[in-house]
Structure formats: C-alpha cells, structure tokens
Amino acid sequence: MWRDGDFRKLWAGQTASQLGEHACLVVLPLFAVLTLNAGAGQLGVLRAVGQAPILLLSLFVGAWVDRWRTRTVMVLTDIGRTMALGGAALAGLLGWLGLPALFVVAFAVGALSVFFDVAYQASLVRLVERDQLVRGNSALEGSRSAAQIGGPALGGALVSLLSAPVAAAAGALFFALSFLSIRRIRRTESVPARSGRPPRVWRRIHEGLRFVAREGALRAVCLASGAFQFSFAAMMTVYLLFLPRELHLSASTVGLALAATGPGALLGSMLAARLPGRFGYGTVLVSAAALGDGVFLCVPALSGSSPATVPALLAVSFLFGTGGQLVNVTVMAVRQAITPDPLQARAAATITFVGMGLTPLGSLLGGFLAETWGLRTSLLVTAAGMLLSPVVMALSPLGRLGRALPGPGEVPTDG
Numbered sequence: 001m002w003r004d005g006d007f008r009k010l011w012a013g014q015t016a017s018q019l020g021e022h023a024c025l026v027v028l029p030l031f032a033v034l035t036l037n038a039g040a041g042q043l044g045v046l047r048a049v050g051q052a053p054i055l056l057l058s059l060f061v062g063a064w065v066d067r068w069r070t071r072t073v074m075v076l077t078d079i080g081r082t083m084a085l086g087g088a089a090l091a092g093l094l095g096w097l098g099l100p101a102l103f104v105v106a107f108a109v110g111a112l113s114v115f116f117d118v119a120y121q122a123s124l125v126r127l128v129e130r131d132q133l134v135r136g137n138s139a140l141e142g143s144r145s146a147a148q149i150g151g152p153a154l155g156g157a158l159v160s161l162l163s164a165p166v167a168a169a170a171g172a173l174f175f176a177l178s179f180l181s182i183r184r185i186r187r188t189e190s191v192p193a194r195s196g197r198p199p200r201v202w203r204r205i206h207e208g209l210r211f212v213a214r215e216g217a218l219r220a221v222c223l224a225s226g227a228f229q230f231s232f233a234a235m236m237t238v239y240l241l242f243l244p245r246e247l248h249l250s251a252s253t254v255g256l257a258l259a260a261t262g263p264g265a266l267l268g269s270m271l272a273a274r275l276p277g278r279f280g281y282g283t284v285l286v287s288a289a290a291l292g293d294g295v296f297l298c299v300p301a302l303s304g305s306s307p308a309t310v311p312a313l314l315a316v317s318f319l320f321g322t323g324g325q326l327v328n329v330t331v332m333a334v335r336q337a338i339t340p341d342p343l344q345a346r347a348a349a350t351i352t353f354v355g356m357g358l359t360p361l362g363s364l365l366g367g368f369l370a371e372t373w374g375l376r377t378s379l380l381v382t383a384a385g386m387l388l389s390p391v392v393m394a395l396s397p398l399g400r401l402g403r404a405l406p407g408p409g410e411v412p413t414d415g
Contacts, residue, residue: 020174044367050106062349092165208346220396225355231385237366264321272329292323
C-alpha cells in the first residue's frame with residue numbers, strides 16, 4: 001500500500017512528534033501548578049497562550065501550505081519546536097524558567113504545531129489514493145494514540161521524579177526524532193501547479209472559507225468541533241487543577257490518568273477502520289461523540305480518599321479516548337473524501353480555525369469558573385457543555401451519512 005516506505009516514515013515521524021507534543025501538554029501546566037504555584041487564572045492564561053496560534057494563524061497557514069511541499073513544512077516545524085523546548089530546558093537548568101518563559105515557549109510550540117498539523121493532514125492525500133484514506137487516517141491516528149499512551153505518563157513522571165527542564169528536553173528530543181524520520185520521505189508530492197502570479201493570500205483564504213461554508217457536512221464539522229473544543233478547553237483547565245488539588249493526586253498519577261486516553265484512542269483507531277462501513281458514518285459519529293464526551297460527567301462525583309478514584313479516572317480517560325478517536329478518524333476521512341485536492345490544506349485549516357479558534361477563550365473561562373464557582377461545579381458545567389457536539393452532528397447532514405464514504409457533492413443536504 002505505502003509506496004517506497006514513505007508512509008512508514010511519515011507514520012514514524014508523526015508518532016515521535018505527537019509523543020513530544022502530548023508530553024509538553026502535561027509538562028508545562030504541571031510545572032506551572034506544582035513548581036511555580038500558579039493559580040487557576042494563571043493556568044488558564046498559560047493554556048490560552050499556547051492555543052492562541054490556532055485562532056491567529058490557522059487560515060493563513062492553510063493558504064500557504066496548499067502551495068508548499070508538506071514534507072518541507074513538517075521538517076521546519078520540527079526543527080523550530082526542538083529549538084524552543086531545548087531553549088526551555090536550558091533556561092530551566094540555569095534557573096530562569098518562570099511563568100513568562102513558559103508563556104513564550106507555549107506560544108512558540110503552539111504556533112509551529114499549527115503548521116505541522118495542517119501539513120500532515122494535507123500530506124496523506126498526496127501520498128495515498130483516495131480509497132485508502134480511511135486506512136491511512138486510521139494508521140496516523142493510531143500513531144497519535146501511541147503518543148497519548150506514553151506522552152502524558154512520561155511528562156508527569158519526569159516532572160515529578162526529575163525536573164521540568166528534563167521533561168522539556170525530552171520533548172525536544174522527540175521533535176528531533178520526528179525531523180530525522182520525515183526528512184527521509186522521497187516521494188515527489190503532487191503540489192498544485194503555480195501558474196503566473198499567485199493569488200493574494202486573502203483570496204485563497206476566502207476560497208477555503210467559501211468551500212467549507214457551502215458544504216453542509218463541513219459546516220456541521222465546524223460547529224460541532226467549535227462546541228466541543230471550547231467546552232473541552234474550559235473543562236481541561238479545571239481538570240488539571242481538580243486532579244492535584246481536589247483529589248490530591250501526584251504529578252505522576254495525573255500523568256497516568258491522562259495517559260489512559262492513549263489505549264482507548266488506539267482502540268478507537270482500530271474500530272474506525274471497521275465500524276463506519278458496518279453501521280454507517282453518521283451513526284458512528286454521533287454515538288462515539290456522545291460516549292466520549294458524556295463520560296466526564298462522572299468525574300465531579302469522585303473523592304480523593306476513595307480507592308476507586310484512580311481506576312475510575314483511568315476508565316473515564318479510556319472511554320474518552322475511544323470515542324474521541326472514532327470521531328477524529330471518521331471526520332477526517334469524510335473531510336478528505338469530499339474536498340478537492342487543491343483545497344485540502346485550506347479546508348483543514350478553516351475547520352481548525354472555526355473548531356479550535358475559541359479554545360483560548362475556553363481556557364480563560366475555565367480558569368474564571370474555577371476561581372468563582374469552585375472546582376467541582378465548574379467541572380460539571382464544562383463537561384456538560386461538551387455534549388453539544390453530538391447534538392449538532394445528530395441534527396446535521398453528518399448524522400445521515402451512510403455506510404459508503406461520500407465523494408465531492410455527494411453528502412446529503414440540510415433539511
């Protein structure tokens with residue numbers, strides 16, 4: 001299936017890159033909370049700074065990546081993230097790693113990750129045939145699942161047992177490994193031809209926005225993703241405070257609880273290659289989203305003194321990973337199948353912009369709610385907000401998709 005091993009190189013690089021990214025998602029917040037004694041508002045700001053590039057850059061990145069070789073984009077972003085985290089590790093060893101430095105590192109890594117994520121989504125279409133997209137996405141998302149297994153546990157353990165600088169250095173190492181793998185891809189990409197003077201970037205952005213707005217299924221993806229990501233960002237800000245402060249869990253235990261998402265996501269990746277063809281893409285999307293999002297409603301009832309707390313958190317993370325990965329793989333395959341090749345990066349960037357652009361505000365809201373309403377109440381409210389996502393999908397053309405992957409113009413319309 002994979003010509004000249006190029007997909008295997010992409011897969012290996014993606015695994016290393018995602019492992020570094022998921023380790024950093026735990027390392028930076030835990031360093032802020034446990035070492036710098038950051039409050040809820042400061043943690044919300046730190047997470048918002050790391051997510052702000054999604055809002056600021058996604059549309060521009062999509063317009064640019066459609067005209068670049070995705071291999072080049074991924075290689076350059078891996079170099080940049082290696083340097084950013086390597087600098088953070090050095091600053092930490094010298095005793096300079098405070099909150100201002102964490103803000104700078106979080107923003108830099110977030111900005112470069114926007115480029116990487118848009119590029120790798122577009123790269124698959126340029127490496128495999130259209131009828132292999134589900135299998136290819138399942139493999140890549142399985143890569144991300146493997147990273148989710150080890151990344152949070154590794155990050156939490158390194159912060160707890162060693163130091164934040166060592167944890168940052170580990171993230172830099174994984175980005176360097178990703179660079180070494182992806183740079184070995186040799187297949188010439190089918191980048192759209194550049195004829196004459198290139199259109200202005202705003203015109204290219206508008207073309208991507210117009211295409212997504214015109215496609216009912218993609219509009220629904222944007223709305224459902226926006227509802228989920230906003231609520232999830234708020235919930236995770238509260239959750240990262242709730243686990244160590246309300247349940248009195250150590251950094252390594254927090255990392256273990258979060259890492260259970262990985263095995264669930266691995267299962268979700270395998271199921272995504274089979275379930276849509278058996279039960280229908282719409283049925284799988286709605287059911288998986290309801291399961292994965294709804295399970296967090298159980299968390300506010302937990303108590304740190306109960307022996308069932310950690311097993312319950314592991315089960316919650318596992319089910320969230322399974323449902324979330326089913327949704328991710330299925331949505332990505334649908335988006336890629338109904339999008340013409342010249343618009344792949346712009347469609348991915350537009351959905352990222354609309355779907356995740358509100359995450360900085362969600363993180364700030366989570367910090368505000370935690371300070372004013374308390375951790376348990378805030379966690380319950382924000383977890384309930386995540387259920388808006390399956391509701392949106394159920395009422396949209398996505399919920400009516402059948403067992404066959406649709407092509408351009410083949411998605412049922414609203415009404």
